[in-house]
Each structure stands twice: as C-alpha cells, then as structure tokens.
Amino acid sequence: MSSPVVRDQSGFVIELEQFSGPLDLLLHLIHEEEVDITDLPISKIADQFLAVIGDLGLNQAADYLEMAARLLRIKAQMLLPRRLGDDEWEDPRAELVRRLLEYQQIRELVDWLARAAAVRAERFGRGYEAPPPDAPPAPLQIDLNDLLAAAERVIALIPEPMLHRVVPRPLDVEGALLKIHALLAERDTFGWSDVVGPGATIVDVLSAFIALLELAKRGTLTLAQPEPFAPMVIRRESPREAA
C-alpha cells in the first residue's frame, strides 16, 4: 500500500512526510519490491528499511528505530541453524507478518473511510454549522482515597512558609532608668543590689544592666568593681551632672 506524499493539513500529529509509521513504511517497501508479505525476505527488507530511516528526521525516529531493531533481531533469528523437518520451529517473522496484515487491513479501511467522507462532503446540510466547540476533557473517574492521596501529594509540595516570629521585648529599660535616677538623686554612691533589689527576675536584671550601661555611656555615672567578683559600685558623675 503505497502512500503518496500526504501532507497533514489538519494540524494532527506530526507525521513523516510520506509514512504514517514504521508499519506503513514497511508495507510500502514490500509493495515496491513486490515480495510476498507472508514470506518476507527479511534481510532485504531490513536493509532497505534501515537505508530509508537513515534519511529521516528525529521527530518520530523512536518508533522507526524500534522497528529497525525488531527487523534485525528477526534477521538474526532466521540465520540460526535449524534441523530439517523440525515441527517445533516457529517462524520468527510470524508476529511481524501478523501485525503487517492487521495494519494493511486498517489501511484498507482507511481508504474506505476516506471515500465515504469524500462522498459525504459532497452533500450539504442546512446552513453552516460551526465546528463543535472543544469537547470537555475526558471525565475524571476517581475514588475518594485517590483524590485525598493526590491532594496530599500536592500539599506536600507546598514549601513551608518562612515565618519570623516577632517577640515583644519584655525588658523595661525605661523603668530601670527612672529607678536609677531616683537613687542618684538620693545618694552619690550605691551598689548593684540597691538597683535590682532582692527577688529580681532575669528580665529585671537585664533591664537594670542595660540602663546602667546606657547611663554610663551618657556620662551620668561611672561603674566600678574594686576587685574581681566584688559587688559593682555605682557612683554619680557630679561634674557632668552639673554641666
């Protein structure tokens, strides 16, 4: 069944210019060589097939390459020695021949369908009918478990959002500053324990310490430690205060 150069005009899948597949090409070669399809000269056909696909683009080459491999395998199997009158021997070409005949029948039906469509195209119905809109996608049939599993897979792909927790700073530096100012107004010198007092929490300690450092920086007071690990002595810086 030779296939003339039929260019695809309706936007269907890309076809090689002349053949709609490796089976079509094989049938074409078989007809061209006028060989018996049921007694394929596999070696000759395989060589020709390889030669033709050598010129083909790569668009659909996978299908053709698969057929080429199949032909070569059959060719190799045909070369294996076999005993005469061996009833067990199975013709390695049988499956290919079956497919070729099946495909040839489809081609015959294609010719019939094409003729029928051409005849129908010569009879017009009432009015112009717009081509049907795109059909809705094939119905999705899925049970609940599959759906849930699919949803889980999708959800798993969603990255964890980067959240930065903003924690309000509980330190009360202002309060500590007021307390230290009050102490400074009373006395020139006082100790760390006067500032924080007994039962101070870690927050009180941190607040007081930051307030002391802040005041030392401003020059309101000086911090001193007479010896290592001794209690801190806080002294008012009189001249600056006066200034």
Next chain:
Amino acid sequence: MSPLAKLLEAALFAASRPLTLEELGSLEPESGEAALRAALTELRAAYADDHGVELAEIAEGWQFLTRREYAEAIDRAQFALRPRRLSPAALETLAIIAYRQPVGRVEVDEIRGVDSGAVIDKLLERGLVEVVTRGEGLGRPLLYGTTPPFLEILGLKDLEELPRLEELSVALRPPTPAEEPE
C-alpha cells in the same frame, strides 16, 4: 402529503443536524412510531425525484442534504463550507477505534506502530470519538468509542454500514498468518 409528513418536513428543514426518530417523535407525541416511520417514508418518496435536496438517513437520524451532483457548483460559489479533511493518521485511528471499540490507547498504538495519543486527543476535541468506559487492568485505561458525529462525517446510518472485515481483501487476525498466504 399527510399532515405528519409535512410537520416532519418543516422540522427537518429547520434543523441543521440529523434528527433521530426519538427527536422527531417529540413533535407530536401522540402519533406512534409506526405512523412516524410511515410519514418519513412518505417524505422521502416525495423528495426522491424532482428536488435538489433529498432526505438522507444518516447518523441514526434523518437530515435533508443536497444532492451530490450540485456539490461542485455550490462549492465553487462558496455558499457552503466543506468539512475539513481528516489526516491519514486520524483516519487510521478512527478505523481502529470504530472496529475495536471500546478500545484503549495502547491497542491503537500497537496496531498503528506509532504513538497515537495526540491523534486521539484531536479526535476527542472534534467529537468524533469519546470515552465510553474504562478498561480493567493497570491504571484502568480509558476506552474509546465512536460518536454520532463520526457517522455524520462519513454519511453512515449506523456502524452496521461499515464494511465487514470478511469483505476486505486482507483477513484480520488470522491465527497463523504464515500458513495462510493470501
């Protein structure tokens, strides 16, 4: 013509697609199927000669179509659009689906020897095939069948009008092809 035949004539004139027997029956529910069929026969006979259109039985329904001999003139004058022709790949796929329905993609691929997914999608889009059921086995594959529009573009009354496989010169699925040369 009988009143019922005239009613059918009017309805078929108004419709731009084949109307099924059931649809035509809804015009006058009290008249039975026998009367309906008789009226259709009468109508068809009335248009058998002396008319540029004829009543065609198509896609499991009836439709007025122009006679073939006027196709060229109408086409040349561009009064009507011819449908798009189907590509060889589309026809191959349609042939396989028509004869093997319900059939899955894998079987179509196998018979054609090429991947047919894109072609089947196009045919689905044009409404020429549809998913009819799902197969057993791995992945419960979608199985496709042909639709009334498929019959319509081929001008067929029903699937019975497709050629029988035995009538073809090549016999399909011979059990041992090598031993049965054509």
